Amino acid sequence: MNFIDLFSGAGGLSEGFIKAGFNPIAHVEIDSNACKTLETRLTYHKLNEENKLDYYHDYLLEKLSREKFISNFSNHEISKSVINSAIGGENNTEIFKRINELATDREIDLIVGGPPCQAYSLIGRARDKNKMRDDSRNYLYKEYAKFLKEYRPKVFVFENVLGLITANNGKFFKNMKAYFKRIGYELNYSIETSSDYGVLQKRKRIILIGWRKDIDFKFPELNTEKEGDWTVNDLLTDLKILKPGEQNNITKYRDNTTDYLSKFDLRNGIDYVTQHIARPHNNRDLEIYKIAINKFEKGERLKYPDLPERLKTHNNQKSFVDRFKVVDGNGLSHTMVAHIAKDGHHYIYPDKKQVRSLSVREAARIQSFPDDFFFEGGRTAAFKQIGNAVPPLMAKEIANKIHEQLINE
Template sequence: MKPVGKGVIGSKLARLQSGEPPRVLDLFAGCGGISLGFQAAGFRVDAAVEIDEIAARTHAMNFHGDLAEAAFEQHARPRDITSIEPDEIASELGLGDVENAFDVVVGGPPCQAYARVGRAKLREVADHPSAFKVDPRGNLYLRYLHYVRATKPLAILVENVPDALNYGGHNVMGEIAEVLDDLGYVARYSLINTAFHAVPQMRDRVFLVAVHKDLGTGIEFPKASRHLTLPSGYEGTRSVALKLLDLFAEGHFVEADHGTPDLPGPVTCEEALGDLPPITLHLEGKLRRGARRFDQPIPYPKRRKISQYARAMRDWPGFEAPADGLRDHVIRYLPRDGAIFSAMPHGAEYPAAHATAVRLWEEHVKSLEHSGKRLSEKEKLNLHRAMVPPYPVGSFPNRWWKLRPDFPSRTLMAHIGKDTYSHIHYDSQQARVISVREAARLQSFPDGFIFCGTMNPAYRQIGNAVPPLMAMRLADQIMLALRAATAGGAAMRVAVAAE
């Protein structure tokens, strides 16, 4: 298989040596978590491909919001990666020849398509760009490879869930690395938990980084900046994900750095959320069902001390906190559950929540009967239905969870777009689930980052995203590799000129 031509790579390196920023194409971009991290590390986000209409507009609003209307709308268009070609995107956005348009390709193809895609199929797409059409179950990842071949980037980032290491009997990331080797890249991947990198969330994800062999540089993953002991559930998930890896024979896998106990502890939920305005409308009877729009600013409370993390979220360059307050600090209306949220212990899951609800129901029945009111069995049953969640205790052990103020959050998922019981606020006096802005804080989105749409789509965009701080740590490493390559090229030219 013929590797990427040196002429294109050399031309891109020369451009970087002239002082121009590396240009990013973000595939499966969502609202822009990876894009934001790369932008913060000095890259320029020139294009994104995202099929979801609201997420695509969110991405455009944050990264191209200063453009004229016609140009902005081009960036805001939802695009289906299975039906649009790389050269079409470059043409539509006025970026010129697709081979020269981008320096870095990033993104996370959804893993559902991977189960039956094997090494032969992955290699097939490298020689036959339309091979993805043969097996639509694998088309998303095969399209990602197609975009890599068409754009000839200097570097690549792929993100995915831990299951990508053991999906349908495949180590998908290992297979990706092998194909990228064939395409002329040095590829490495690692299973990293974001809590070790100052994100207030224990989120395990696999990250693959690749650089073109012509750069002559290696790949380093970021060192941990925080240290913690992960709960047993996370260790179990990691063990299953790593089951297919032969760590002695595997040439592409790199063990993540977990730091040492002398490092600072993890960023906690209280550090992440403690400076935000309390929400009590639901306790005052002022909250109703329906879509929550982001049209009412809520001022920040006056506070003497703000955590380093909260200050970073308020002061992120280009995404500073809005002067009039937060417009997306809104929550779901859950009138049945406030008392349960308040009484649950920190760190409690659904079985404890259900037991708490039953206890509150029993206490309420006793209180009514003590006051002289006689309740029929039907009335008791109706009260039970009104006060106790109906889900079987054994079927949904992780459905509910109350944040611990002294520890990072559990993983935020896209499912919070449907309900937010997985992230109940640690402040028992507020008796509620987290708000949209609090979800964004736990993902490390700065306060000035705008989410389009209403509450549920915003939750979903946040849950689907890569934490920008984690993306920035990886982007920093890629930037170091690019700078090392351009410095090496400059030194070589000086030596040749001296001769």
């Protein structure tokens, strides 16, 4: 069964659907680094099918340049299928042309994707004097709908933040649902918590699923029973101890795998890991991190006004008082978001022995990306892609439920 991934980012949603048995026809994404990540990952899946993963490992181990890796082991179809373009306006004509060339006589069974969420997010609305009402991204669902009208997939999946429901007093969401119904789709939605799918973070998202009115389909009963009493420490303890700014791109594991990593296949069975790299921090930030960790170990959270005056740099001490936040190693992480690309203050490592913010690999694991998933573009670009992604473990469960129904239908 074939699918198109819109606003695809690094491909977290796509990773889940591929592992559930769906075949990607095209990914459409505006960020060039994310497009390179998609091409790398699609090449991984191709080599995996061909039982040639040794070549992929050579790339991860820097024995092959990316240019040689892509030219030797990717193919024209993969290259053409990753469409680096903004969705909307005149761009859609070229995007449709590219997809049609790839699809040939193959039916598009599914469209997935989640438009940028900044216009719907509570934080975005709080920062904007017009509550983001005039932001053009509020209407990207209409661009999404153009692909539904063009390809008439059996099912679509639309993922976004909870703020979508309340934006503009609920009018955007009401209009969106009515619009999708008007073009021929029944639909329903649920609010899903990623930790119910094995993802070790407190991440809630709206999952809207629509289906063509002429097919026998119903909103799936998603898996909401948490398996095991896993914690973030189950993700972290096998990785090498890092100093701030340490940039060893390839490191050996320092300990055996954990039950969690084995159960959800995050460690992949190889004996090394890439992108376990930490950003540098100045002395002031490190001192604040130590204070935050000490407080957290006593069961308290650091509030910005509680810092010594000499460590404060912001006059506003009423907004975002939790800007320095320790990840809960003995529980679930708070939600991973793209702001981690700006600084690591909101994602402090939960141990006084490693005073720093999370590494790229640690952030990726919290989002449930496997260790052999490589993010192109460098550290900052990787953090952005990770923060914007849909957790693959959650995506896979949703994909499995849809796959079951479509097979029966």
